[in-house]
Amino acid sequence: MSAADEMVGGEDRPWGEVTPEAARRLLVAAVEAFAERGYHATTTRDIAGRAGMSPAALYIHYKTKEELLHRISRIGHDKALEILETAADARGTAAERLAGAVRSFVRWHAGHHMTARVVQYELDALGEEHRTEIVGLRRRSDAAVRRILNDGVAAGEFDVPDVPGTTLAVLSLCIDVARWFNAQGRRTPDEVGELYADLVLRMVGAQGG
Amino acid sequence: MSAADEMVGGEDRPWGEVTPEAARRLLVAAVEAFAERGYHATTTRDIAGRAGMSPAALYIHYKTKEELLHRISRIGHDKALEILETAADARGTAAERLAGAVRSFVRWHAGHHMTARVVQYELDALGEEHRTEIVGLRRRSDAAVRRILNDGVAAGEFDVPDVPGTTLAVLSLCIDVARWFNAQGRRTPDEVGELYADLVLRMVGAQGG
Incomplete structure (x- = not known):
């Protein structure tokens, strides 16, 4: 099961309370990266990459890891x-x-x-x-x-x-x-x-x- | 409490079953580093540094992280x-x-x-x-x-x-x-x-x- 399949807030839409969609995708990617490698071994570049986005696009939604x-x-x-x-x-x-x-x-x-x-x-x-x-x-x-x-x-x-x-x-x-x-x-x-x-x-x- | 204070094998000597002394010190340093930062965020250089040793000295005792x-x-x-x-x-x-x-x-x-x-x-x-x-x-x-x-x-x-x-x-x-x-x-x-x-x-x- 990936983090995208996990349901956090509601029971229907995984991480559905997080908007916009790009912010939601980044959060899902961050959960996966942190769970797999640990917080300290993960960079914002890793997270952006997993979400199919650029580091600059990540920065629009989250200032820091x-x-x-x-x-x-x-x-x-x-x-x-x-x-x-x-x-x-x-x-x-x-x-x-x-x-x-x-x-x-x-x-x-x-x-x-x-x-x-x-x-x-x-x-x-x-x-x-x-x-x-x-x-x-x-x-x-x-x-x-x-x-x-x-x-x-x-x-x-x-x-x-x-x-x-x-x-x-x-x-x-x-x-x-x-x-x-x-x-x-x-x-x-x-x-x-x-x-x-x-x-x-x-x-x-x-x-x- | 640091890993050096923790008692693993015996009840008296912390990590006492690990010899020689340099190998024991490296193990204590590794436990501390892994516990603090996670395995993937820790390098063998970090571990050697915590133990006050060189990476080459670590390699004598442990081939890999x-x-x-x-x-x-x-x-x-x-x-x-x-x-x-x-x-x-x-x-x-x-x-x-x-x-x-x-x-x-x-x-x-x-x-x-x-x-x-x-x-x-x-x-x-x-x-x-x-x-x-x-x-x-x-x-x-x-x-x-x-x-x-x-x-x-x-x-x-x-x-x-x-x-x-x-x-x-x-x-x-x-x-x-x-x-x-x-x-x-x-x-x-x-x-x-x-x-x-x-x-x-x-x-x-x-x-x-």
Whole structure:
């Protein structure tokens, strides 16, 4: 699967929220190059070449390589936060909300594993201001999951001795899907999501989970 | 923490199994450079410079950059396999063996997170022959954990509907510690190991876990 096949913002149009078309193509090329060779080994010339464009054409849309990384990271983190806050705000028991969060977060990391690797492994390459912004989004993602766990404990549904540590473990388990997931492998993103929802309900000691 | 502070083979001498001393220093420099900038952005000249040596001196010990990566990957994977097979072969109930495996595997990934990141994220940069060798070691690590899970199910200690999937999730959870662990953070490697042993026993439905 190439980055062009990955769906980031919407479910239908890959990277469809990025306009104009040239800016979208450059972003897709950047994800592929960063995922294959790493951020530091990639030049803006490489990215322009992959997109079939000149370095000057790239410069119209992105002033620096870091701006491309920031754009990718921002879109990825916005999507992660949207998934987790939607699940946290949903109706239903804490167990249902937690299972929903895990299913959709896992599906995203499996279905967009190339983007997710760039988003997760190249954080240190962001400039200071951008890193601070992204860390803020990550804190809010963390808070959404922690809220579901706290609700479950308060309702007597969950048994969680260490809510911050368990929140971290749940997110970590889902994020690492991007490292090992193989689109040619035995399990579909949906199947991994289903398995992981069950494992996470066990981690929080969900009654009847 | 620098790679020189990380302990790989033994617990006392960092990278102590690598001799002579110049070869050891070059390996430490390579881990740091790969972890900071990525394999593809690092040159053998960078590595020699970090070790305070000339490119010609590096060449005496390692013919290529890939040979350095392979050496790091091999040592890391050998250690991971040793940890997991020792736990699988230990006396005690399946729950005790699984908790032991998770505790020491997590401690290793937290205490050697820089090495572990290189080992886990740069697999694609290995040459074909080396990658095949490393994949074989990973299969054996996987088999060690699967054996504990199967033993627990056979003994009626564990309730695991999907043993291969749960094995993968247990290893994934532990491996991802290398991504988020921060030596300046709130939790020590031992504390993370303890938390994760408890969470994994819950994942397998251990009786009295």
